[in-house]
Amino acid sequence: MWWLSWHVLAGYARQHRLRTLVQVLAIAVGVALGYAVHLINTSALSEFSSAVRAVTGQADASITATRDGFDEQLFAQVVAHPAVELASPVLELDVPVLGFEETRAPVLPLVGLDIFRAAALSQALMPVPADDAPRFAVLGDGVFLSPAALDRFKVRVGGELRVLAGTREARLPIVGTLPGARAGQVIGVMDLGHAQWRLDRLGKLTRIDLKLAAGTTVDSLAGALQLPPGVAITSADAETTRVSNLSRAYRVNLNVLALVALFTGGFLVFSLQAQATIARRSQLAFLRVAGVTSRELQSLLVVEASILGVAGSALGLLLGAAIASLTLNVLGGDLGSGFFTGTRPEVQYTPEAVGLFFLLGLGAAIAGSWVPARDAARTSPALAMKAGAEEDAFKPLGRAWPGLALLALGAVLVALPPVGGIPVWGYLSIMAVLIGAIALQPRLAHAVFTPLARRIEASALGARSPTLLLAVTRIAQAPSFAAIGMAGIVASFALMIAMATMVSSFRGSVDDWLNRILPAELYARVAQTGSIAYFPDSDLERLANHPGVARADFSRFARLQLDPARAQVLLVVRPYDVDRPNAELPLTGAAVPWTPDMPPPIWVTEAVVDIYGMRPGQTVELPLAGRMTAFKVVGVWRDYARQFGAIAMRTSDYQAATGDTTITDAALWLKPGYTPVRVAEELRAQMAAGAATEFVQPGDIRKLSLQIFDRSFAVTYVLEIAAIAIGLIGIAATFSSQAIARTREFGMLRHIGFTRGQILGLLAIEGALVTALAIAVGLATGLVVALVLIKVINPQSFHWTMDFNAPQGLIGGLMVALMAAAVVTAVIAGRRAVSIDAVRAVRDDW
């Protein structure tokens, strides 16, 4: 069989290099994108895990809380417990660094450690004093910075770091470095006691790293310790697992999108293999007559596609590795999601991933060739050797039931719940809808073009334009032949429409949402959310009493750890009006009536409903200031900024529950005649925390937010463009191979008096008609897939909903471009076919 594979099949591949190249490239691009995205995500996650490991070191477990921390009394209780062999107290803070021209003060992650206890657990963070540092520098009030931190803040050992601690400035001497920190890791270390003192956190810890006594498990220790609400004990791997869980939906989504290109490539392989078997129909039939069994023939054709798959996969893996390496070097590990910001990972190659993506590429090629191979093997050789038998090829594809069954399956799958937070059934539903729609294409072609052909024949148009009549009649009579060429176009166009509609719907909804949540004219924030800075009372007075300010609403943000295995939930504290929550919160439904005899009201985001099951009308308990406090859920709001949930709470209720009156943010409404720029400049000059305060206008936030949105979808656009490119290359290859397969037919037409121009016209009309049908089917399918993405995939993956918004201009433009590309390539491909001498063309065999 190798002789046949090499001489008969490879001979054909050598003869039709473009077709072969397109098939190899279709697989290669799909594999390359999938593998690159996988490598980037895996490498970033691995790097992130290593960075976490560098901080937590060799600890078996950690007692953790939010950055607000817990009372250090807990340490005494923990260290005395017999199950604990070693305990290391840690204070982690995000410290705003002053002295920069940037609108927002950059933040340094600073770790306060008991150096002697930490030495046994966190070697990577062991400080090394400078040669000229004081003798006991590791116990002093100086800070040790990683090389990346020295670089980021443009400081040197021996100098000092100006930071904002609460409401006042602190100057920390830089006394050494952290040579064990990972490349690119911005971090600082201080003695624990001095960090608590200098940074206004006396008596507070945020973490205790533990080495457990032999035979002790994390669960048994958790049961033995009396931990206050909001404080949890987690195993050393929990943080890595948590980050993995947080980013999983995003990573899966991106991988699926990348594999869409491979999926389209599979259809292109099908399309071109189908045409290649039609073009070789009599040759393959001869092999059957000469003694090749149907099973051998099918195997031969599958082997042929497998060779393409092997070549495509190998090329794709090389391309993918190059893309991943380049991306990680240029952009870092974050593809725009924000999950892996600040890491600079190395590409992590594993044989499992290489094997997986190689097999995916090979599988796509084999799947694409299966139907054409089976059709060729099952066809009666006696029938196939007759001239003109090509029109009978792929007749079984004209059956309606497989397509309808797949569409029905898609409808069933879409209703199923996600599996482990991943919309597995949603993705499978999209696949079923796409394949179903493509499977119905021959039937649709028959249903549309048969009556059309009859009408044209009956009308004067048929007599006036034999070219038109011939084109329509041919498509009507051989719908499978016409439709298989369009499989790649339907797949790529449908996915193009789906992605464009999803992105447009998302962007439109984000835009509306930004308008709703940013009602004021100027916003002020001291440093970053979660940092240790806040406005002093004097600054609050200046903000409220500035002559240009008509109204000032103050707020603060805090973090809640509702589940140690999940991301922290953001608490948005503002003076919300319980009677008019819609004024500042984009509620997704009606608010639940609230009366003062009920627990204080909170409004939760869709993510909180999905993840924690908090529903309107329920009374829930939240861990605030070390104890559980009851609240009534009175509404659900849409939030695109925090995928892992946010809870809105009135300022008065928060202060009553925590005693914390600090304020970090202000929303300002201005009086007529005052501009935001002027008010911001005046306030900055007057305020004590002016240097660390960021003033922004809603327009800037909106612009920045949409920029971030576009950046996070940049990868999606690249994948989309790849799918479009594969589709367009597919059109060229499809028409080219169809035109070559019909050389004999064109020769006959030339014999009976058709001009070359008329034959090109015939090809152009056929190309336009078939592409029009492919576009119509692709558009309908794409909009259905978009609905699944919007109504199922996004809510299940990211817990947010959006309003459907199809970008009509873009879709119209794409349709016109695709149609023009199809007609032009049909004619260009046809020119080659009609240029062959008419006499030679009607000769058999080539």
Place this chain on the structure above:
Amino acid sequence: MLLVDGLTKHFGARAVLDGLGLRVGPGEYVAIVGESGSGKSTLLNLIAGLDRPDAGRVEVDGTDLAALDDAGRTLARRRKLGFVFQSFHILPHLTVEQNVELPLVLLGATRDERAQRVGELLGAVGLGDRGISMPRELSGGELQRVAVARALVHRPALVLADEPTGNLDPDTAQTVLDLLGREIRSRGAGGVLVTHSEAAARSADRIVVLDHGRLREHAAA
């Protein structure tokens, strides 16, 4: 070599072959003639095992093809039959040598065996110097001679020729017919030539006419 007995084939209600019988011995070359639509191609397809009869028996070199499944009939064709077609069916991407050696490849012959047999057959059909030519470089008559060489290269028991001169001019046609008859006889194979051309039929040892689904003797060639 070939024994056909009681062969019956219907297409719908119409009986194309109706209890047909035929016997072809070693080295015997028989021409079957008949009008278009008389069932010549159907008969040839049944003899070749490309179609199954409604009734009757087709025995080639002692093997009843009708009793075999598709794979069995295919393997029987591989070993026992050679074909010559009206439209040549020479694979365009293979050289002349490769086209001729194809049946030997399917039978697992060694490279040396193949080279020896291909050289012998190409020499016999007068194309000894065209082995590495591509089919597109050959005339119609030369292509049909390649087909004759390919049909005989694996020493089949029976050679089936379906209108082998239909696409050739009269002089070339006669050359090919003479060659086909000579090679079949000299190699001791049986030969069945299906044609509607009286002239072509005269090159055979015996002519039978297919008429209303049955064969009747015509005249000796």
